[in-house]
Amino acid sequence: MRGGEAVLSLGEMLRVLNALHTTGCDVWVGGGWGIDVLVGRVTREHHDLDLLHRAEQERLVVGELESLGYAERPGVVPGRPARFVMTDGHGHELDLHPLHIAEDGSAVQHLDDRGAALHYPAEAFVTGTIEGVRVRCLSVGQQVAFHQGYEPRDRDLHDMASLRAAFGVTTHF
Structure with a gap:
């Protein structure tokens, strides 16, 4: 652990994704x-x-993650409906974001009970590959959009530099 946080390895990420995929959960x-x-x-x-x-798959997602040793951590801000966090006994942390998917493939993530929401166009949902494994993820454009409007941390600077190098995109920092 560094800074009180456990490193979430590639192996752990793939273990979680495989379990959710096997159960029929749609995750990105x-x-x-x-x-x-x-x-x-x-x-x-x-x-x-x-x-x-x-x-609509949240109970299935949570149940599968609980079977892997994860439990919801109370008191996360902001919490539901925007997101919730699950952790395991090793300090691994999953930040879960419920989406309401429309028939056209676009989605809405409700941020509060007053109507604030994030809107995802259908093209925000793509597939990438890591270590030969295909993984559903957010698009380059969606990632760039989410990385604006705040003071970047070192990891944000690194992430945007990675996207610029790999895809030649313009980022805000």
């Missing part, structure tokens, strides 16, 4: 792991795994 990887999946290799240490899932 976002955040730093999502960028590494797009780039096709591990570029840095990760301390959590951002997973977007179909809201």
Whole structure:
């Protein structure tokens, strides 16, 4: 562990994704792991795994993650309906984001009970490959969009540099 956070390895990420896939859960990887999946290799240490899932499958997702030793961590801010966090006894952290998927493939993530929401176009959901494994993830454009409007941390600077190098995109930092 570094800074009180456990490193979430590629092996753990793939173990979680495989279990959810085997159970029929639709999930997409976002955040730093999502960028590494797009780039096709591990570029840095990760301390959590951002997973977007179909809201209607939440009980199935949570049940499968509980069978892997994860439990919901109370008191996360912001919490539901925007997101919730599950951790295991090894300090691994999963940041789960419920999505309401429309028939056209677009999605909405409700942020609060007052109507605030994030909107995902259908083209935000793509597939990348890491270590020869195909992984559903957020697109380059969606990742770039999520990395704006705040003061970047070192890992954000690294992630955007990885996308610029791999895809030649323009980023905000």
